[in-house]
Structure formats: structure tokens, C-alpha cells
Amino acid sequence: MNPIDDYVRSETRRRFFRRGGNAVGSAGLMSLLARDGLIPQARAGDAGKGAAHVPPIPTHFAPKAKRVVYLHMVGGPSQMDLYDYKPAMADWYDKDLPQSIRQGQRLTTMTSGQARFPIAPSKYKFAQHGRSGMWVSEMLPYTAKMVDDLCFIRSMHTEAINHEPAISYIQTGNQITGRPCLGSWVSYGLGSLNDDLPTFVVLVARPSNTEQIQAISGRLWSSGYLPGEHAGVSFRSAGDPILFINNPPGVPPEIRRNTLDGLRALNEMNYRQVGDPETHTRIEQYELAFRMQASVPELTNTAGEPESTYRLYGEDARKPGSFANSILLTRRMLERGVRFVQIYHNNWDHHGNLGGRMPSQCKDVDQPCWGFIQDLKQRGMLDDTLVIWGGEFGRTIYSQGGLSKDNYGRDHHPRCFTMWMAGGGSKPGAIYGETDEFSYNIIKDPVHIRDFHATVLQLLGYDHERFTHRYQGLDQKLTGVEPARVIKELLA
Template identity: 80%
Template structure:
């Protein structure tokens, strides 16, 4: 029994007409472009697939400022008033309740909604101004403080999501509901690949030194959603083989593996021509990429040839696989080799308790590594074309969770305002955008919504967010959704 014949026999009229429409469309396109033009829109270099590579065919709407993105996500929500949003007035408010006029009836999480009091907890850390821009920075980030004139600070980020799952999904995919493509997948889809031997979109999950309160991180965050499957993120492991199952099994020589893949490719191409399932094309590309990565990944992850000057940038922690510094160094090596989008997750920023004990540890994990990454990219002439992003999914409350009877106080989730920064890739160095009130609770100037942030990133990548779409379920889907979104021009160089 032939499964392809069974599929065609059970095919619906809509499926038949859909395949016919595609054939007519490609015929018309061939007539318009000519034979050579259509071939140029075919599969990527070295590929003989008959299915067109939609990523390679895509064009930016205007010249991009950034060709690569390194997104450093601090999972859990860093405390903005302990790091970037200096509020010295709060010292006079120590242990006084947050005024109702400030809260304005805004909803709270169930972790503090039952508290009888909301005592103000000023930051216990010292701040000082740095750089020509005069940015106030915490003592916990001495390396980051050195490069404030390279950074573009957004102190007025805000979101509707108040809990981790919807908030991190929102800032990664533009929607609080899972199943949508993430930012890295959109970049892969729009820009295509610069390296046939490495993934276009890579994910690294860095292990924090302190593991007191980790949030769940899973592949849903780097899913391609309704975009073709080849645009999903490829996760690299922190120990052992960087990617599982790409090497040949014991006893299987490379020639046998190559012959096997050639046979599978022929079968999959036959299936693609008859059925037209785009996921068949994804399967072909994944097999071929895995074969090529057998040689490219070991070279990428071998840091033994890095000079001592590299570790002067990133610190000695970069020698420890799985650390944030090691991941940041790998990100630079990936960008050098043409990877479009590198996503690094660093956990344990969910400070419901022990702010005094955990914040210093978290900052030590990332501070020098972030500085080193920016300086390393700059020294290699890569910063101008690489957008570096740092931030979490929301901020923290100025009031304490659990009271102030001991030093082990915490801060609850706060979606109304938080701080992120960008560097390179067309972002305006030394910019400080947005202001919050004295309590770091409400935005008083230049709010930036997550949708605006996404629109701005897409702009730096060369896309008009309102026209950068993918047809799915009869709609032109967008990263920024259907609600208004605006490019924040003050953030652009």
C-alpha cells in the first residue's frame, strides 16, 4: 500500500485547489522573473531541493543597520531600582507603605496581594553617575558602568503580563499565548542564513552560580510557531556534545551516512513534490545541516585557540562551559561565523526573597561578560552590525515582599516599568530614554511597550514591522500583532 496514494485519495477539495493555486502562482512567477530569476530564489547554496527557500527569497524593506542579534535574557525580571533606576528619595520612605495614589488600584500577583502592608524597600546599593551621558549605575555592575556611552538605556519598558510564563512568552514572541514564532525565528525567516554549516538561530541556556529560584525554560520560547520549522532555534548544550545525535553512530562511517542522507533526500523530495508539505522541506534541510555541523560545531566550540586577551575581556569564568561568560564568548564566535541570531538565557533573577544575597551573585555572573562581549565585538569591527540586547520580562516592586523585619526581603513582579539596554547594530550609544516616578512604579515620560520594542528591533534589521508578515490561517501574521506599535526613533543612532 502506497501512503502517498492513500493521501491523494483522501485529499479534500480545498487541499487540491490549494495545490493548484501554488502551481499557477509559481508558473506566473517564472514568467515574470525568467528562468534565471526563479533559480536564484530556489534552495540555498549547495542544495538541490525543488522547494524554494523562502528565507533566501525574502528582502528587507530598507538597508539594515544590524545583520546579527545577540539577545541576553535575564530570566525572572531584574530589579530595575537596584541596578539602573536610581531613586534616592526612597531612603526617606523606608518601611512606609506604598501610597494608594501611586499604586492606583493596579493588580498584584497572588504572592503579595494578601499582604496587609506594602513597605517601601529602598535599594541598599550605592549608585554613581558614569560616562558622558551621566547614567546612574549601581555598584553591582562596575564593568557595565565603564561602557554606558556605548549603551542605549530604556527605563520605561512596560508590559501587560504580570506572571513569568505569559511575560517571557510575550517579550520573546509578541503574544502572551504560546505557539507563536519568537524574535529569533522572525529574524531567521526574514534575513536567511550567512553560513551553510551552522544554524541561523542558536540558543544557549547559561547556568547561574546561584540556583536558588530557577524559572522553567523550554523549547517553546525558541519555537518557529507557524513559520517553517527550519527557522526554530537550535539549542546548544552546556556540557558533553554541544548538539545531540549529529555525530555518526559507532560503526557507521561518513560515506555510509552520506549515502543514507542522499537516499532520504530523494524520498523526501518525491514526497514534497506530490504532497507539498513545507515541513518535508524542513526535514531535508535539518538532515543536511546536521551533516555539515559534524565538522563546524567542534571547531566552533573549541576555545583552546583563544588568546589570553580574550579572557581579559570575558573573565576567567569564560573557561567554564555552561557559564554565562562562556556562552557570551561562544556568541561572539557564532556571529563571526555568520550565525544571525544568538539567544542566551541566564536564570535566577526572580527575587521574591534574599535580594541582598542573590543580586551580587547574579551581577557577578553577567557584568564582566557583558562588558567583554561589547568590547570584543567592537575590537573586531563587529559591533556596528551586531545588536546586543539585555533585559528581562518585567521589573520588580519598590515595596517588599514579606516585610522588612530581616535582610532577607524580596520584591514582587512589576510589569508597569522596567529597564533594558541595547548596544551596537544601529542603537544610539549613550541614550537614556524614559523616566519613572519617584517610586519606580509608574512611567512619567516616554513609555516603550514591548510591541514598540519589537518594532524598533525589526527596524534595525531592515524591516517595516507593519509589512513584515507571514500568511497563516488566512491572516497576515506579524510579530507586533494587531495593536498599534511604533518604532522608537530616539533609540536609533
């Protein structure tokens, strides 16, 4: 961004109409530029009132994805129990992890004091599936059926070793909280597709097992140094979907409208005196909240969904707050023009009782994810919707605490973990990256979080080096200042 961009973004309505004499010429110029392919054009079928909107930040090349769904498994799923099959570990049961493999890696305080690091092979059966031959655990039978729709990355890695910095890192590109998350960057770049719904929505799904819930907070979906309008809007699973969206008893819409008009006038007076662009953000948020009083109840009312929907997503989709219900609402949001949906599913932090908790975790997400992908395909939406699944890091092959074949735990492991993408220009049936026989170190094609972010931005039409926002004298980027690369093998 530059000072001119900042000026335009803070422009008042009065100033806009004062300059309106140039409006016809500007519209003609934009039409010619769009015709010549120099700015993005709206496509037929784009949802919502914002269908004619062009991205606030022009894309650098033609985007493959125009919407994103990010399914974050909070706590760090165990890659060797789900996707990173290591049959050789059966012969290593209860033997110590060799120092040649650990290589002096920094450990969390939860296992750094252990006298031994006994290897705990996965107790679950694996089989190869699809044309790609991807190995998938028996706990994910529905996911196994769609491996050829998915793009697997088995060599993700990070420097963060504890949850708060690790989640912040993979969501915002920095271990220190306060930066914009990926959803805010997408909102900032591509803008809205619907004037009556938020551009960026957050859902916190309730797991069926709540044995070890990891704390998450609104800092993860804040807009950071981007304008406040790009922060995620959190929908609740009980009561009003959004706090205070409905008028109090005895307050009709007419009175609320008059109240907002009065507030707008006061805010405009404040802006003329102070000139803070966030004043306009506040005005727009009030107006959006007023429009959402009509749009959100219709969105969240799934009573009209046919029985075939619940056969696809599973019966849990009838339960408000469940992962299945959240991802069904996500499909309804995408249809109505929501640009970015983030779902957090908790309880993947398996320091103990992995055998007792992992099956319920997988059951929560397995069929709903499959049903969601199939639903998008049937509706012709998968090609331009990017779906991301994964956690903030992986788990250790050695057991935390005691070891038995029926019950063991795994500590945090940042050196390697598995994620997958689907649709939105990602390469279906791809399997990228390899780890050693202990699922401990990457031996081929490492993918850092920065590389992953650069690749996602590429799919959205942005060069991560040029997609910036001016803040504190610097051109800030999602990928930060360290080198990052687009993983072209992940692109269709």
C-alpha cells in the same frame, strides 16, 4: 506572504531544473536590480558560504543591523537595584506604598494577600558614569564603564504579570505560546549567512547561584506558524553541543551520507504525493545536521583562544555552560555567520534573599557583557550587531514578605522596567524614559513591548507593519494587531 511565495518556497529540485531555461535571464534581472539598489546586495566581508545570500524577505530600507544577540535575564531583574536610581526612597523605609501610587494595580497571589506593602529602598550605592551621566549600581562596575556605548530604556512596560505569559510576550509578541519568537522572525526575514551552521542558535547559561530557577522551554524558540527551518537550535553546555550530532560508534561518515541520501529520496517521494512544504524543511534539517558534524566541534572548541580573551571576558569564560562561556561562544558564532543568538540566564526571580542572590547574578553577567561589547568593537562588528539585554518585567519597590535592610524580596512588576541595547544602529549614550520616585509608574516616554519590537525590526531594515507571514487567512506580524510605533529617539 501570498500563494505565489508559498509555491516558490515549496518548489522541488526537479521542478526547479525544469524551469531552468529562465535562470540566466533571472540572474541578469537580479543583478540589475541590485545595481539600482532595489534589492539588498551582499557586502564584502560577510561571513560564511552564505555571504552572497540576499534576504529571503527583501528589506524595506537599508538595515543598520545584520546580526542580533538577545541576552534574556530570566525572572525579571530589579530595575531599582541596577539602573533606576531612587534616592528619595531612603526616607520611605518600611512605610507603606501609598494607594495613590499603586492605583489599584493587579498583584500576583504572592503579595495580594499581604496586610502591608512596606517600601524597601535599594541597599546598593549608585553613581553617575560616562558623558551621559547614567546612574548605575555598584554591583555593575564593568557595565558602568561602557554606559556611553549603551542605549538605556527605563520605561519598558507590559500587561503580563506572571513569568510564562511575560516571557512569551517579550519573546514572541503574544502572551499565548505557539507564536514565532523574534529570532525566528529574523531568520525568516534575513536568512542564513553560513550554510554549515544554524541561522538561529539558543544557549541556556547556567547561573552560579541556582536558588530559584525559573522554568523555560523550547516553546520560547519555536518557529510557531513560520516554516520549521526558522526554529532556534539549542546548544547544550555538556556532552555533545547538539544531541545526536555525532555518528554512533561503528557508523562512518560514508554510511551516514548514504543513509541521508536514501532518506532524501523517500522524503522527495512523500512530497510528490502529499505536497507538504515541511517535508523540504525536514530534508534541509538533515543536510544541515550532516554539515554541522564538521562545523560545530570547531566552533565550540575554545582551546585556541588567547589569554587576552579570558582577561576580557573573565575567568568564568573557561567554564562550559557559564554565562561568560556562552557569550564567548556567541562571539565565535557571529564571526562564522550565525544570524541570531539568544542567551537565557536564569535566577533573576528575587522574591526573597535579594541581598544574598543579586550580587552573584550581577557578577555572572557584568564583566562578560562588557568584554563582549569591547570585543565586538575591536573586531569592527558592533556597528552591525544589535545586542539586547533585559528581562520580562521589573520588580516592586515594596518588599514581599518580611523586611530587613539585609534581606528582602520583590514581587513581579509589569508597569516599568529597564532594558538596554548596544550597536546595530541603536543610539549610544541614550537614556530614554522616566519613572516616578517609587520606580512604580512611568511618567515620561513609555515604551511598550510592541514598540520595542517595532524598533528592533526597523534596525534590521523592516517596517513592522509590512513584515508579515500569511497564516490562517491573516497577515501575521510580530507586533500583532494593536498599535505599535518605532521609537526614533533610540536610533543613531
